[in-house]
Amino acid sequence: MAAVRLRWWRAGRPDSDGGSPDRRWVGDLLLWAAVSAPVAYAGVTPPYPRYAVPLLIGALSLLALAVTLGRRVPLTALVAVVLGSLLDGNFVFAIPVFSYLAGRRGTGTARAAAVFGGIAAGGSVLNLGLLGTEPATWFLLASVLLFAGVFPWLLGRHRRQQWALARAERRHAEAEERERRSAVDRIRLRERARIAQEMHDSLGHDLSLVALRAAALEVAPDLAPAHRAAAGELRASVAAVTERLREIIGVLRDERPGSLRPAGETVAELVDGARDAGLAVALRTAGDVDALPPLAAHTVHRLVREALTNAARYAPGAPVTVTVTRTGGEVAVGVVNGAPPAGPLPGPASPGTGLLALRERVRLAGGTLDAGPHQGGFAVTARLPLAADAADGPDTRPVPAAAPGRADAGPAAADGGAGLIGEPDGGLDPGRPGPASEDRPGEAERRLRDARRRVRRSLLTAFGAPTVLGLVLALVYYPLATAGAVLDRAGYERLQVGDRRDGLGLPRRQAAPPTADDPGGCEYYTDGNFPFAEPTWRLCFSDGRLVSKERIAR
Known part of the structure; x- marks a missing residue:
């Protein structure tokens, strides 16, 4: 109903x-x-x-x-x-x-x-x-x-x-x-990021110290074998807890639900899935990239997935090359796409923050990320350390500022939209409002003010315009109808039957021409009634003398 x-x-x-x-x-x-x-x-x-x-x-x-x-x-x-x-x-x-x-x-x-x-x-x-x-x-x-x-x-x-x-x-x-829901989401995301940072900075450091002391106790020469085995178990447990803490921090920092990779999915499987979906992607690996530490593996997976998604979205048809190389104590990742065959996509650059999120994720893993235009396309490269994956804590080096047209600006601004741009779904930056929209509160407020102003104006016009036009009609018509045709009541009363017309001093013109049923020899004058100035008096003459006078009944 x-x-x-x-x-x-x-x-x-x-x-x-x-x-x-x-x-x-x-x-x-x-x-x-x-x-x-x-x-x-x-x-x-x-x-x-x-x-x-x-x-x-x-x-x-x-x-x-x-x-x-x-x-x-x-x-x-x-x-x-x-x-x-x-x-x-x-x-x-x-x-x-x-x-x-x-x-x-x-x-x-x-x-x-x-x-x-x-x-x-x-x-x-x-x-x-x-x-x-x-x-x-x-x-x-x-x-x-x-x-x-x-x-x-x-x-x-x-x-x-x-x-x-x-x-x-x-x-x-x-x-x-x-806007209220968006503000709540921003507050929630900021609080999640703050909690994640506090957990990473405090608990991560403390757990690292606990693991270090357990390792020192494990190698002490005067420790009994049973105690040595217990110290080894303690060190392994602390390392596992530290890794679990890092995973929890990653979930807290993630802005989108369901962003964790599927259980057990490797980069090769991710590339195969993208290739099955129609993306022209090639994978090149060097070293043992299937046995990466959990944090590094998750970061590599996230970086490759985001780069492939955005390459498919903003550079459709362009060839993509994914390179994962493990050398010594680090892993290097690169995702490079060429220029789209049909040219850059039209429209403005996406305001998403995917590259910023990736940069922060790589930094928390102790690595560095670089992204920008490359030979008409776009390239994302990162280096991640492996030795300090579980216990060294975050990289406290400052994040280098992105050059104009690079990661933070989005490649569409610098390269005509030929490469990676922001989040695949237009991610939300918790530190600033979302993209401009005609329905944002400021625009909606302006539309509401305009609508109210139009209603007031139309109401004033609806009642004021007829009044003004009526006055104009009356002020234009009435002077024309009464000019030289007004015989007031006093003048009418002075008229006597039998008086000659030439001596009556009548107005110079009549109020209206004789009507069809006029008996003939009669004249019509008005007393100036507003607004129509209709004929009021009828005076009839014969042989130049007034023979009758009467008031016309309305």
């Missing part, structure tokens, strides 16, 4: 397509029935005009066309309804409906202004020029356009802005929640 309600709620959003086709069809049918009711009622009510049935069918068809066009081109549907009002005045009831829908369905402000301006200009030319409509009638029609057309469109636009604001608030809340 919740899923059904969600679909119906999403269907009503102004930025959706209106829901399922069945629901859109039902909604359009109901809309057509609602706007057709006034037209149909007038068409079936006597007296029936000539050609009543064809006119009714044409009017209903025009409304059906407007409803059909309303979803794709709502302004065109509005224009169709306005044109229909020239044939049937009952179309005026549909104008506010289609105006509201045009505003809610996201028509541009400039296009809507052009349409309303065109309707106003065309209507003015038609009524004042071709049909000779009275100014009061023109003013009434302009008011209808304003309050039945522009005002509903502004309300629909305001409603759409409210939906946009609600959507921005949801996105802002989601971004805040993501």
Whole structure:
């Protein structure tokens, strides 16, 4: 039921397509029935005009066309309804409906202004020029356009802005929640790294001293054989605990779950798996690389895996060479990929921290790592000591700073994206926020502010624009309608039947031309009633004398 309600709620959003086709069809049918009711009622009510049935069918068809066009081109549907009002005045009831829908369905402000301006200009030319409509009638029609057309469109636009604001608030809340989770993850990772460092620096050193003392006790000349065997067992146990501690520290330092290598997997098996996946990779080994100490073996495995993964991701199709060489008390590892045959991948460099994590892992194992562009491709090389694998503690030498375009910068910045870049999955650096995104809190906050500003602006426009336009119409029309045509009540009362017209001092022009049912010889003047300035007085003359005067009932 919740899923059904969600679909119906999403269907009503102004930025959706209106829901399922069945629901859109039902909604359009109901809309057509609602706007057709006034037209149909007038068409079936006597007296029936000539050609009543064809006119009714044409009017209903025009409304059906407007409803059909309303979803794709709502302004065109509005224009169709306005044109229909020239044939049937009952179309005026549909104008506010289609105006509201045009505003809610996201028509541009400039296009809507052009349409309303065109309707106003065309209507003015038609009524004042071709049909000779009275100014009061023109003013009434302009008011209808304003309050039945522009005002509903502004309300629909305001409603759409409210939906946009609600959507921005949801996105802002989601971004805040993501940022909160990200902050928790960063704190957790920093704490894990701090614990790992403390364990490595304190427990690792103490265990190394215990192992050293047990070894000294084991070789003491005056020790009984049983005690010597116990000292050897103690030294072996401390070495095993130290190795286990290093594995735990590696897990604590790892930023991604499941990053430990599969049990028993060798570098050769890792390379075979990559080759089976389609990577053109070759393995070259020298020395006994299958019998490395556990810490060194895990570090080598991690380095080769990361390099192969990123070479496959950022240099697809490029040949890769993996070299593992054991000489004396150290092991050298190298992973070199050539330039991708299709050229560098487009797009920005990854902001991942895989090389930084690898550098730190190699440093904790007592070795050094170097990574950077190499002959159009990318190369990762490392050297790890073997003799001090279990007891010497971390290498306290400072980590050399990466040159521009090398490990920390990512090869894509220096070599057009032809080699290794960061974590395969965009690893998280616990010391800094994640990559930029349009949904990050700062961007979501800006979108929310913009949405709120648009809602306030649309609300002010929805109520302010009709008021301003109404005042402009009144201030433009009223002076034109009343200029030289006002006869106040006092002047009207002074008029006496039988007085000659030339001596009455009447205004220089009439308020409106004579009507069709005018008996003839009558003139019309207004008392200045606002805003329509309709004719108020009717004065009738015969042979140049006033024969009657009366107030026109409204």
